[in-house]
Amino acid sequence: MAERLSAEARRQALGGLSGWTDVQGRDAIGKTFVFKDFNEAFGFMTRAALVAEKMDHHPEWRNVYKTVEVVLSTHDAGGVTARDMALAKAMNAIAG
């Protein structure tokens, strides 16, 4: 099972993940992606869903037209782990 990252490890990992920040009031990281339109936003979600399913690690996410708000946390670990950082990195790569 993945273990929660130390504050220092988390800070370092977030430093390399453009746009991702700590979520206020929760042990989680988040990012709001903004695309051109719904087609692009849902295309991103579809590609990210395939990655998430393969990793067996799933996002909390909200989509309104061209925006996708993502929150990542590892429920089993009660906080942010390396798995969240890996999914965040994959999402950044998909969004381009």
Added chain:
Amino acid sequence: MAERLSAEARRQALGGLSGWTDVQGRDAIGKTFVFKDFNEAFGFMTRAALVAEKMDHHPEWRNVYKTVEVVLSTHDAGGVTARDMALAKAMNAIAG
């Protein structure tokens, strides 16, 4: 442009839409769909996204693993219209 439904028309339409209710504090309707797993939940979202794009009428929705919370409202009309009811009906059909 679609016009907001009257209170009576809205009540009647909701009566025929299993699981859909008025959203508290907003002029919108909502439903929480619960599936077996992420595969089913995102499969539903993908089919609904194709319908939404074709209708050019998009949901606000949030997905956490096997649940999908949907809110529908017509921004141009400032409230619930027949377009929301049509998308709600299509989503119910997709969810089976």
